[in-house]
Amino acid sequence: MSGYVSLIRAHTLSDTAEYAYASTVEAGARLVFPAGACPINDDGTTAAVGDYAGQAAKCVENLRVALTEAGARLEDVASTRVLVASTSQADLVTAWVVIRDAFGDHDVPSTLLGVTVLGYDNQLVEIEAVAAVAAVAAVAAPA
Numbered sequence: 001m002s003g004y005v006s007l008i009r010a011h012t013l014s015d016t017a018e019y020a021y022a023s024t025v026e027a028g029a030r031l032v033f034p035a036g037a038c039p040i041n042d043d044g045t046t047a048a049v050g051d052y053a054g055q056a057a058k059c060v061e062n063l064r065v066a067l068t069e070a071g072a073r074l075e076d077v078a079s080t081r082v083l084v085a086s087t088s089q090a091d092l093v094t095a096w097v098v099i100r101d102a103f104g105d106h107d108v109p110s111t112l113l114g115v116t117v118l119g120y121d122n123q124l125v126e127i128e129a130v131a132a133v134a135a136v137a138a139v140a141a142p143a
Contacts, residue, residue, distance in 0.1 A: 004029035004132040005078045007107065018100055018109045023078045029132040032070040036083070037063035037127040040118055045124040052084065052091050055125040056098035057060040063127050074103055080110045081128040085118045097123045 006019035025031065039047040040062065041056035048054025060074075067073060082099055084092045096112050118126050 003076075003134065007075060007109070008118075010017075019110045021128075025078050025132040028135050030135045031129040032067065032072045032076070032133060034063065034066040034070065034131070035128055037066060038118075038123060039125055040071050040123075045121050046125060049122045052086070052094040052124050053095040053098050055123070056082075056095040057102075059125050061100060063129060066076075067129075067131055070131070070133070072133045075106045076131040076133050077103070077106070077108050077129045078132050079130050080108055082110060082117060083113045083115050083126040083128070084113065084121045085116065087112050087122045089114075091119060098126060111140070 004026045006024045006026075008022040008024065010021040010109045022046055039058035041047050041058075046055075047058040064074060067076065080099070082092075082096060084095045086092060092112050092114055097109075100107070118124070
């Protein structure tokens with residue numbers, strides 16, 4: 001559990017899901033809504049073309065960078081949505097395993113979806129996330 005995110009496990013629901021069933025965010029936390037983390041290299045090219053696991057790893061790497069810039073970490077994430085451009089459940093699971101492993105014990109509530117197409121050429125995976133961190137004190141505007 002991060003300082004502001006609590007993961008909820010529903011003991012009356014199946015324990016086969018590899019994530020918490022819900023999460024809550026403490027009052028007064030600042031929410032962080034990063035753009036979807038894509039498997040895009042610094043030069044704008046798509047990483048790991050044709051490789052679901054490789055693209056999932058690059059998405060996690062890029063998500064970490066975006067969260068860091070916002071003052072957050074993976075452990076501050078309250079929920080995720082993982083989009084995989086495939087009609088094969090095996091491809092979804094391949095991407096999911098990489099992402100789940102990156103989150104470790106912080107088994108954040110997640111939704112895993114197979115989609116038709118994603119925004120970049122050769123893109124197979126994208127991660128949406130919402131995080132919660134300490135609220136920053138308001139700074140007075142200059143007079």
